[in-house]
Amino acid sequence: MEKLKERLARAGHKLTGPRWAVWQKLIAAKQPFSAQALYQQIKGVNRASVYRALHLLEELDLVNVEVIGQEKHYCLAAPAHHHIICRNCGYLEKVECTHDLGRFPHFSQVSHQLTLTGLCPKCR
Amino acid sequence: MEKLKERLARAGHKLTGPRWAVWQKLIAAKQPFSAQALYQQIKGVNRASVYRALHLLEELDLVNVEVIGQEKHYCLAAPAHHHIICRNCGYLEKVECTHDLGRFPHFSQVSHQLTLTGLCPKCR
């Protein structure tokens, strides 16, 4: 909790109820969730606030974004990882990250998003 | 042209005007374009048909999808490559692909999408 509060304060933001609620949901999540899904799971927080919280967390590199189907999905950024998703049934596994972002010397503050898709054992 | 026609036929699809038009635009494109942008550049083809063509080409692994901002952008799948995009000004560079998709033996037909973002030399 202090970690989040400090990180927000450092960037000139406050730790508020909606932000905390979103953060908690993401910590509990075992897989990426869409903004919609998060909104439905969090009672008492407005839809727009969920989106705003997610955008902020993304900006601070606290969450990762992954596009699954037409929707953006969100999950904690740490530990660095990606997902491999079954195109047929949506089954999803974590994949450890092995990228070397130092390869791009002329860009600074490089971050990345990798999504793998395929057919899982059941659907192959 | 034959290449595209054969590929479509193999999957039980026809080579039609709209599909050809979209394909040509993508070949000419030096960078990924959104469906909207492609639609605006292609006269005489309905919006829905552009979307349908893109979905089909994506399904056949002939084009790659990249999410930039809120929109999906499309570009030719070959040669395999990715992009690094400036978060501030949108400047974009190609990055050669160095992924080994054989790492996932339990999934079949694995494909992937990597997007790098950072601050370009001008914006850093």
Place this chain on the structure above:
DNA sequence: CCGACTATTGCGAATGGTTCGCAATTATGC
């Protein structure tokens, strides 16, 4: 602890990219 100053929220409507349903059209194999 109090007030003031900002950041933030909630709300409901608007936005805008994408998809749908269906009749009319077109490519393909025989």
Place this chain on the structure above:
DNA sequence: GCATAATTGCGAACCATTCGCAATAGTCGG
């Protein structure tokens, strides 16, 4: 050519996301 199935065009519908603004809530100095 013809039959047949795939595909298109159209315009409305969808639905995730964003906007504008008044009301609210953190935070910081005193």
